[in-house]
Amino acid sequence: MKETLLCPRLSKAMELLGKRWTALIVHQLMDGAKRFNEIESSLPISGRLLSERLKELEKEGIVQRTVFSEVPIRVEYNLTEKGLALKEVVGGIETWSKEWL
Amino acid sequence: MKETLLCPRLSKAMELLGKRWTALIVHQLMDGAKRFNEIESSLPISGRLLSERLKELEKEGIVQRTVFSEVPIRVEYNLTEKGLALKEVVGGIETWSKEWL
DNA sequence: ATATTTAGTTACATAAAGTAACTTAATATT
DNA sequence: AATATTAAGTTACTTTATGTAACTAAATAT
Numbered sequence: 670m671k672e673t674l675l676c677p678r679l680s681k682a683m684e685l686l687g688k689r690w691t692a693l694i695v696h697q698l699m700d701g702a703k704r705f706n707e708i709e710s711s712l713p714i715s716g717r718l719l720s721e722r723l724k725e726l727e728k729e730g731i732v733q734r735t736v737f738s739e740v741p742i743r744v745e746y747n748l749t750e751k752g753l754a755l756k757e758v759v760g761g762i763e764t765w766s767k768e769w770l
Numbered sequence: 771m772k773e774t775l776l777c778p779r780l781s782k783a784m785e786l787l788g789k790r791w792t793a794l795i796v797h798q799l800m801d802g803a804k805r806f807n808e809i810e811s812s813l814p815i816s817g818r819l820l821s822e823r824l825k826e827l828e829k830e831g832i833v834q835r836t837v838f839s840e841v842p843i844r845v846e847y848n849l850t851e852k853g854l855a856l857k858e859v860v861g862g863i864e865t866w867s868k869e870w871l
Numbered sequence: 872a873t874a875t876t877t878a879g880t881t882a883c884a885t886a887a888a889g890t891a892a893c894t895t896a897a898t899a900t901t
Numbered sequence: 902a903a904t905a906t907t908a909a910g911t912t913a914c915t916t917t918a919t920g921t922a923a924c925t926a927a928a929t930a931t
Contacts, residue, residue, distance in 0.1 A: 676864070678864050678871070679794060679797055679864050679867065682863045682864070682867035683793045683794065685871075686863070687787070687788045687790065687792075687793065688788070689887085689888070691788075692780060692784045692788065693777070693781060693784065704908080704909090705908070705909055705910075706907095709909095714889095715888090715889065715890070715891085716910060716911080717889080717890085717910085718887095718888065719910090720909080720911075721888095739897095740896080740897045741896080741907040742895095742907090743909090744908080744909065751870045754866055754869065757862050757865075758862045758863055758866050759780065761858055761859045761862040762780060762783045762784070762787070762859055763777070764858075765783065765858070767779055769855060770779070770782050770783060789918095790918080791919095805877085805878090806877075806879075807876095816919085816920065816921070817880080818879090818881085818920080818921085818922095819920080820879090821878080821879060822919095837878095840877095841876085841877095842875080842876040843876085843927075843928085844877075844878090845877080845878060845879090
């Protein structure tokens with residue numbers, strides 16, 4: 670592993686957003702809170718990875734997890750301010766994709 | 771694999787840009803052509819993966835490969851119009867990262 | 872004949888992602 | 902009382918992606 674002059678900002682961001690499903694999950698939450706099962710059903714992702722990704726996003730302060738002690742249990746995920754700030758990023762990717770892919 | 775309502779545009783773009791090193795490679799080429807070794811030295815990536823990623827990017831029309839039959843051989847990579855159009859995307863990620871990471 | 876240089880490739884080890892069955896907790900049903 | 906149901910995960914296992922390091926090809930220079 671060489672230590673070199675890569676862009677640390679881009680690098681750090683891509684370590685997060687570049688992980689499989691992460692950007693898609695953020696996108697799903699862009700228009701409001703969703704439950705675990707809702708996200709799982711709206712993406713071809715398994716519970717295993719969705720759980721892992723949501724934990725990472727929560728730890729990074731991008732997503733907030735709220736438990737409702739109903740029966741059966743309900744857990745909602747929503748974007749924090751930091752997560753909502755990704756709207757331009759996600760939008761930019763969609764715009765590029767629309768024009769070039 | 772469920773078939774569901776994920777955003778196909780974002781999904782396609784992330785399959786490309788979300789792969790490890792891809793965004794960093796594009797960033798390295800943002801300010802002009804670079805040789806294989808230059809990119810390899812400017813990122814902690816191995817020749818194996820760099821070669822693989824450059825091939826993918828070339829296939830997608832994001833990067834152009836130019837061979838100079840000198841001795842020793844010289845190969846330069848530069849962004850196409852499609853690749854240059856990623857400037858806003860990469861810039862957006864850097865901006866978010868600067869503010870939030 | 873041996874060394875040098877760039878741009879890779881090959882073979883192998885480790886880490887990440889995919890798949891499917893299982894768990895827990897609080898009820899509702901038979 | 903035993904079984905079923907539902908959401909939100911977790912566990913065990915397989916497959917794919919990435920990391921590491923040594924090797925190759927071509928065209929000279931020593």
